[in-house]
Amino acid sequence: MPNAAPWSHEEDIRLCRAYTNISEDDCISTDQDVTHFWDRIHQTYTQLGEDYKKNKGLQSRWSLPDVAL
Structure with missing residues (x-):
């Protein structure tokens, strides 16, 4: 199976925005498991682009140290 296409700068920015939007959601806060958290990030990421x-x-x-913040 071939490697996925490299991430663009715009995709990194979109991931950061999605992560920030979900992690700073006061309505849900820490009342979600890791799977639900990443499902919500994925949904937001997809809506942004x-x-x-x-x-x-x-x-x-996100786990890589060079994600642009």
């Missing part, structure tokens, strides 16, 4: 990334891809990208 046209391309599609899998949920696990977002988690993997």
Whole structure:
């Protein structure tokens, strides 16, 4: 299976925005498990742009030390 396409700067920014939007949601706060948290990030990420990334891809990208903040 080939590697996924490299992430663009715009995709990194979109991931950061989605992560921030969900992690700062006062209505839910810490009352969610990790799966629900990343499902919500994935949903927000998809709403912010046209391309599609899998949920696990977002988690993997976020765990890298060079994600642009």
